[in-house]
Amino acid sequence: MIRIVPREEYCIGCRLCEIHCIVQHSRSKNIIKAFKSERRPVKRVEVEEEGHVSFALQCRHCDEAPCVTACLSGAMQKDPRTGAVVNDPERCVGCWTCILVCPFGAVRRDEAEHKAVGKCDLCPDLEVPACVANCPNEALLMVEE
């Protein structure tokens, strides 16, 4: 499986990862449309910043994922094939139990749909996740395990 590792010594806090994450999860996958005319998707990566330090953090796709064990509906599952922890929006009821237990604050609410879909899905349609591919400083690394 692949994992994304942040490297804070290279991050300049430009938040391009957040922007490209939003675009990748938009309907059109077009940056202008995603931000101007479509319903803007929830970002699935968050840049944490304090003083001079910053880094981008998204779901760790934990091996013993607390969100999977806690999920009330069974919507949050670890894909045994890819190792990715993914939310099935069909089954998610928006109870926020996953948000309550995620040690990384990596799940966001999609308030319009009332689902907890705002979490990293490792961009299943891409070779390299959008945040990694678009970080100008290689502050996000993709590692194959």
Next chain:
Amino acid sequence: MAATYDYAIVGNSAAAINACEAIRGVDREGSIILFGEEKYRCYSRPLISYLVAGQIESRGMYYRPSGFYRSMGVEFRKGTRVEEVHAARKTLTTDGKEKVKWRRLLLATGFKPFIPPVPGLEEIDYLTFVSWDDARRMLARTARPARVLIVGAGLIGMKAAEAARARGAAVTVVEKMERVLPQALDAEASRMVWERCREAGIDIVTGQGVAELESRGNGKGRAVLEDGGEMDFDLLVMAVGVRPRVELAEGAGLDCSRGIEVDGHQRTSLEGVYAAGDAVNAMDVVLGRPSINALWPVAALQGKYAGLNMAGKEVPYPGCNSMNAVEFFGLPVLSAGIVNPPDDGYEVISRRSDAGDYRKVVLRGEVLVGMLVAGRIERAGILTSLIQERANVRRVKNFLLEEAFGHIHLPRSVRQERITETAAGIMKAEAARDKGV
């Protein structure tokens, strides 16, 4: 001769299903038999209010896809109650008089509603709100406009109120304590939820018990409150609390005065017998002693550890804490650990933002023991994890109330360990790469 199974599981809910999956993660071969009294394959109990409110359909109730038992290699006895367990002979008997021998047994029998002795109650065809069948009954009985009286403003009572209100019923909740959700929430968050419920048209009467009930037939009746006030209803829902369901464990000879007692590996005092879920008095890491946290994630986690240990993997249950995620009429509230400190040996810091969000943390000395976040809840799980880890938060105390509180505020070594812990090999790969290897 009775058939022998490597594993027998009683119960078919959070604890039981997670135990099954954990067993199969270790032991692909061993035979498993699972008994569930209800006539459903495994469904998610907390979703019954979503079903009644019309937010999900029946097929959204299932916790696992159809074909689950087959894919797990589990013999599932649907609609079958286990009536007796003989621990010394390692057998059990069902209501259909089937006799089964087992090598390891899991009691995941869950909870049952507590029904207080109110004069007149026996004459009334009331509901509880704990099962899919209860949800069906509520749907049928709110098909036409109804006045619904709910006794108890705990989680189940409030969920029943929300569901009945979504059906268009006129809803009144009567609660003995002074506020709603007195266990899960603190006074401030209670007030916020109450406000939302009132705006949504739910009537809440606190500090009052029902003194007496009078039947008018067909489930209808009149309630007399302790202060003499009277209230007519078409449907009565009793939701004053739940108790561990332990009749089977008791019959097997276990002391269950506070729920089924287990050791750190979910083992009961009977050889080969394990227990998990709402029926169990298990370790609460915040209280530092066993406690019953009748919650889905706790039941699921206990089930998982019971399963691992039953399959021979000796792993201690990490313990849990009292944690709640609720949302009423668009107001989400998350809480974990101690939100209502029992004495003044605790430090409480809280803040209400201009936008109306509310955040509070509770410390015992320098250790974070409780949190509550209402409104913008996104990153509250970080606090939950610090509570669960009994983290010393002295150095980050000033940031805890900030919505942006995160790993950036933790010492670099701690943060790096947390972030990369999930991928021990990764840092090595990274180091190798940085060195140009």
